[in-house]
Amino acid sequence: MIAGSASTYGIGWTTKQVKIREIDPTRRIARCVDTEGQVLDVALAIHRTGIRPQVGQVWLADRELSAWTLRAFVEFGEQTAVPAVSTSWAPLTLTNGWGPSHSEDDPPPSARVTAEGWVELSGVMYSGTVPPVGQTLAVAQLPTALPPCYRANVVLGSHLPAGAGYVRGHLLPEGVVAINISAAYTPNWIDLTNLRARVRDDA
Numbered sequence: 001m002i003a004g005s006a007s008t009y010g011i012g013w014t015t016k017q018v019k020i021r022e023i024d025p026t027r028r029i030a031r032c033v034d035t036e037g038q039v040l041d042v043a044l045a046i047h048r049t050g051i052r053p054q055v056g057q058v059w060l061a062d063r064e065l066s067a068w069t070l071r072a073f074v075e076f077g078e079q080t081a082v083p084a085v086s087t088s089w090a091p092l093t094l095t096n097g098w099g100p101s102h103s104e105d106d107p108p109p110s111a112r113v114t115a116e117g118w119v120e121l122s123g124v125m126y127s128g129t130v131p132p133v134g135q136t137l138a139v140a141q142l143p144t145a146l147p148p149c150y151r152a153n154v155v156l157g158s159h160l161p162a163g164a165g166y167v168r169g170h171l172l173p174e175g176v177v178a179i180n181i182s183a184a185y186t187p188n189w190i191d192l193t194n195l196r197a198r199v200r201d202d203a
Helices: none
Strands: 015-024 029-034 039-043 058-064 067-073 110-113 118-122 124-126 137-141 152-158 167-171 176-181 189-191 196-198
Touching: 015 039, 039 058, 118 167, 152 196
Parallel strands: 039 067
Antiparallel strands: 015 029, 015 058, 029 039, 058 067, 110 118, 118 196, 124 189, 137 176, 152 167, 152 189, 167 176
């Protein structure tokens, strides 16, 4: 049986069977659809279960003081796991003097989880501290709601003169975004767009 074929009846107006369509880690809510096709926002404050809500799962939600809350995960036999997905970008916490661009054409430094199971970054940051050549320095922290990921590194776009070297970005398992540079030069801006890492299999 697939999740979309099930319905729950006779459980009252304060309880609904819902399917998670989208998760917003910044607001800590799940955008869900009930068995009648109505869309509702449900708080991620889960009671009496240690199961992590994921897009595509079916849950029972109930309402207290007009707010919907997830209560119980509904099992449908063999069900393919779907990674927790946020189609909304959540802001990074920038450190060591780095700040977002003040241009409306530059996306703010942010992160999200893709449907394929990747934590990916986007955004341009400006005018911060860089480490000495050969060393690494933290420049941002992932939102705490994102799942843990494996380590990754990639050369990033940056404002460096031709031939001055490169900036390499690192995404660490503890959720830290770090950089190192290949030459003693401070870039005016760094673009985080190409940095991404796979969500851990045990997340």
